[in-house]
Amino acid sequence: MFTEDLTPFLDVAAGFAVSAVIGAATVPVIFDTAYTSAGGMVESTGPQCQGKTADLAAAVQGTAITVAGVAYTVTGNQPDGTGMTVLQLREA
DSSP: OOOSOOGGGGOTTTTSOEEEEETTEEEEEEEEEEEEEETTTEEEEEEEEEEEHHHHTTOOTTOEEEETTEEEEEEEEEEOSSSEEEEEEEEO
């Protein structure tokens, strides 16, 4: 497991991240509307956020999450093995 302190990369005050609310927890995430492709046949963008796996582990498919004041539903939870997880989102 990656042992680097990820906190500086998720600093809301410095503008690197935004706050996300999952249940009763508020956690910092990097929010993006990333490019997606389905085998070169379909291309689109979809919202996603990335944060510490420890903060996002409970955000399974169907979980409600609010990012920067906008309500989303988690459609995918993708931990990368380094302590970070990407959540695929759909606007609620």
